[in-house]
Amino acid sequence: MKQAILPPYFATIRERLHLLSISLNGELTNERPGAQRVGGGTDVYVQKHDEIKDASIQFLFDTAGLKGIEQAGNQCLIGPSTTVTDLMESSVMKTYFPDFKSYTKLVSSTPIRNMATIGGNFINASPIGDFTIFFLALDATLTFSDGNLSREVLLRDLYKGYKTLDKRQEDYLEQIRFDLPDKNTRFNFEKVSKRTHLDIASVNSAIRIAVQDDVITNVRLAAGGIAPIPKQLTKTAEFLTGKLVTEELIREAVAIAQTEIAPISDARGTEAYKRLLLSQLIKAHFIKLFPKLKVEQLIS
Numbered sequence: 001m002k003q004a005i006l007p008p009y010f011a012t013i014r015e016r017l018h019l020l021s022i023s024l025n026g027e028l029t030n031e032r033p034g035a036q037r038v039g040g041g042t043d044v045y046v047q048k049h050d051e052i053k054d055a056s057i058q059f060l061f062d063t064a065g066l067k068g069i070e071q072a073g074n075q076c077l078i079g080p081s082t083t084v085t086d087l088m089e090s091s092v093m094k095t096y097f098p099d100f101k102s103y104t105k106l107v108s109s110t111p112i113r114n115m116a117t118i119g120g121n122f123i124n125a126s127p128i129g130d131f132t133i134f135f136l137a138l139d140a141t142l143t144f145s146d147g148n149l150s151r152e153v154l155l156r157d158l159y160k161g162y163k164t165l166d167k168r169q170e171d172y173l174e175q176i177r178f179d180l181p182d183k184n185t186r187f188n189f190e191k192v193s194k195r196t197h198l199d200i201a202s203v204n205s206a207i208r209i210a211v212q213d214d215v216i217t218n219v220r221l222a223a224g225g226i227a228p229i230p231k232q233l234t235k236t237a238e239f240l241t242g243k244l245v246t247e248e249l250i251r252e253a254v255a256i257a258q259t260e261i262a263p264i265s266d267a268r269g270t271e272a273y274k275r276l277l278l279s280q281l282i283k284a285h286f287i288k289l290f291p292k293l294k295v296e297q298l299i300s
Contacts (some may be wrong), residue, residue, distance in 0.1 A: 029131040034073050037172055039081055039120030042112050061117065066174070071091065076180050080173040086109070086130070096180050103134070103189040109198050110191075118239070119173040122155065125163045125248055128201045128224040128268075134189055136222035137206035138178040144171040159229035182216070185210045186289040190281040194268070203277035207285045209240075221285075225268065226261035226278055231291050233260050247297040250286050254279045292293025 010126075037058050038044060046050065060066055066081035066121070071088040083103055084104055087093050107130045107266055108116065114138050114208035122129045140155040144167065158166050189206040203225040217239050221233045236257045239242070243249050250252040263274035283298045 005074075019248045031103050039117030039123075040083065040115035041120075042116045043120070043126070044107075048179070049162075058120075059132055060172075061115070066085075066119070067108065074180050074182070075130050075177050078118060078176040079199060080122075081117050082119075084113035084118070085110075088113070092180075098247055099188075103191075104124060106191045106197065107131070109215045115123060118176060122158065122172060122176075123165065123167070123228070125159060125165055126224075126261060127162070127227060127229055129230055130201060130224075131202055132230040133204050133224045134206050135176070135178065135271050136230055137187070137189075137208045137220045139208070139220050139232075140176055140178040143175040143177070145174040146170040150174060153215060160233075161200075162228035179209065182210070188285045188288050190284050192277050192281065200268065203274050203281060205278065205281040205285065207245060207282075207289075209285075209289065211245065214245050216243055216245060221257075222259075223261070223281070225274055226263045228262075231260070235260050243291075245286070245290055245293070247294055250298060254282050259281060 027110075036052060036055050037060055038052075040061050041059075041061075049095060054122070056169060060081050063077070063081055067079040067178070068077075069079075069082055069092055070077050070087060071092045076096070084107065087277050088101055088104050097103075097175075104113065107113065118131055118135075121129045122135070126132070136155055142153050142155055142158065144151050144153060146168065147170070153166055160166055187206070187208050191201045191204040193201050203223065205221070205223040206221045207222075209216060219237045221237050221240075222231065223233060236253050239256050240249065240253050257278060258275060261275065261278060263271045263278075265271045267275070286293060287295055287298065
């Protein structure tokens, strides 16, 4: 600065960034109660540009208290403003999900991953939100606050209908938590889209399955693109629980899964195609997690 290499306004950047963090950005009014909360804005600004381009916006992306990933006993605690890149770089996620980087490479692009927040992915309520499906399989619990009182909502109970949430206008997401996998628990995420990279899923799915002596003791199976909401396939999970892992069991589970879904034909595929994709993704979970299974019996 003394050498006049940088313009003088650089000297005030720190103060101006601080002011941005405590005030509303893009505001027509400074009345904070009327502000719309936005994380990274990577999807909402595309979907609702005309609606929110001049709205009172409270950006949560850099809110320190809403970021971070930490392990507390057998649980992982995540701030809702944590980005996809933050998850990719987290030692906790790397330890408990060795394939996490390969999952995330199927999701958006590096610039988007640097901005997109996990909380925003949940609240956006897309039926094919990749990380919504990921954390549905982990049966994550959300903590909401209105600034005074907090309440907890299971992620699987958050979605009441298409883009309809169990969330009040004054509620904001405060924390995400889930149980970390133990030595008997396996996890997998699968996604199919028209392009392998940089594309929205036609159907995506994730599974967390606990097994003791090849008997399934607990399972959570989630899928997107097969209903108006991101969905846990509870009937399929109930059917699998307590049974020995076999090729026949998986075929029967696939049939039950078909009774739980209601996909529609759209630009990402026909109803029949999406039903086929879900069946194949469920089989892919088991082929990946149980390599001793006879693949030819599953796909015949």
